[in-house]
Amino acid sequence: MIAKPISRRGLMLVLSSPSGAGKTTISRRLLDIDPNITMSVSVTTRPMRPGEKPGVDYYFVDMPEFDRMAESGDLLEHARVFGNCYGTPRSTVEQALGAGRDVLFDIDWQGTQQLAANARADLVSVFVLPPSGAELERRLHTRAQDSAEVIAQRMAKASDEISHWAEYDYVIVNNDVDESVAAVQAILRAERLRRTRQVGLPAFVQSIQAAL
Ligand SMILES: Nc1ncnc2c1ncn2[C@@H]1O[C@H](COP(=O)(O)OP(=O)(O)OP(=O)(O)O)[C@@H](O)[C@H]1O
Numbered sequence: 001m002i003a004k005p006i007s008r009r010g011l012m013l014v015l016s017s018p019s020g021a022g023k024t025t026i027s028r029r030l031l032d033i034d035p036n037i038t039m040s041v042s043v044t045t046r047p048m049r050p051g052e053k054p055g056v057d058y059y060f061v062d063m064p065e066f067d068r069m070a071e072s073g074d075l076l077e078h079a080r081v082f083g084n085c086y087g088t089p090r091s092t093v094e095q096a097l098g099a100g101r102d103v104l105f106d107i108d109w110q111g112t113q114q115l116a117a118n119a120r121a122d123l124v125s126v127f128v129l130p131p132s133g134a135e136l137e138r139r140l141h142t143r144a145q146d147s148a149e150v151i152a153q154r155m156a157k158a159s160d161e162i163s164h165w166a167e168y169d170y171v172i173v174n175n176d177v178d179e180s181v182a183a184v185q186a187i188l189r190a191e192r193l194r195r196t197r198q199v200g201l202p203a204f205v206q207s208i209q210a211a212l
């Protein structure tokens with residue numbers, strides 16, 4: 001007889017990195033191959049980039065709306081990054097976790113610290129490093145979505161961002177996208193098997209013992 005899957009708590013998988021290291025690229029690939037993951041779509045006051053879709057890449061809001069959400073507790077975490085405000089809507093995350101789904105976050109170190117302070121047991125954090133500073137700058141230019149001024153501003157902040165690498169559970173160097181995606185999948189696989197996340201284990205073990 002094949003046993004029913006053991007129920008488990010969903011986890012919060014956070015990817016952080018300096019801008020341009022590849023979080024979005026890795027996230028999209030993970031979402032394509034793993035149906036158990038829900039992406040947390042953030043709200044932001046930053047202008048929409050060419051090709052971005054509202055409600056898919058971000059919920060684009062103005063500053064008064066962002067302040068209203070932050071003040072009414074609608075955001076699980078929020079931070080100012082590169083002069084704009086970003087935050088994670090609470091409701092999607094809570095619904096997904098409640099349904100035993102994993103939630104993927106593309107957020108910075110400030111947001112990760114807030115999640116760690118409020119929900120450490122559910123958090124799995126991964127810091128994505130670029131192979132080098134020169135390659136990081138090349139990627140920001142190749143993406144061709146930000147002005148030279150915005151790229152210069154993000155490069156100027158890269159060292160500060162990277163200084164938070166040691167606060168994360170895992171660190172990967174995004175040299176090759178396939179390898180990075182495989183590394184994050186391996187992390188996910190192990191973290192899903194943690195005893196404390198498998199909330200259906202006591203009942204399952206009891207059912208085995210009862211039949212012995
Ligand atoms: N391993 C890789 N090798 C080469 N290019 C890559 C790699 N990973 C991502 N890229 C490219 O680098 C650019 C930046 O990637 P991406 O937008 O995923 O970065 P990000 O970390 O999400 O940035 P941001 O924080 O600004 O949102 C994109 O053009 C992407 O195609």
Ligand SMILES: Nc1nc2c(ncn2[C@@H]2O[C@H](COP(=O)(O)O)[C@@H](O)[C@H]2O)c(=O)[nH]1
Pocket residue numbers: 016017018019023042043046077078079081082086087088106107108109110111112
């Ligand atoms: N603390 C949070 N950081 C966020 C959130 N959404 C995105 N981000 C981070 O902002 C920068 C810039 O993103 P970009 O899309 O403008 O390039 C990047 O480091 C993201 O990880 C959020 O909800 N909270």
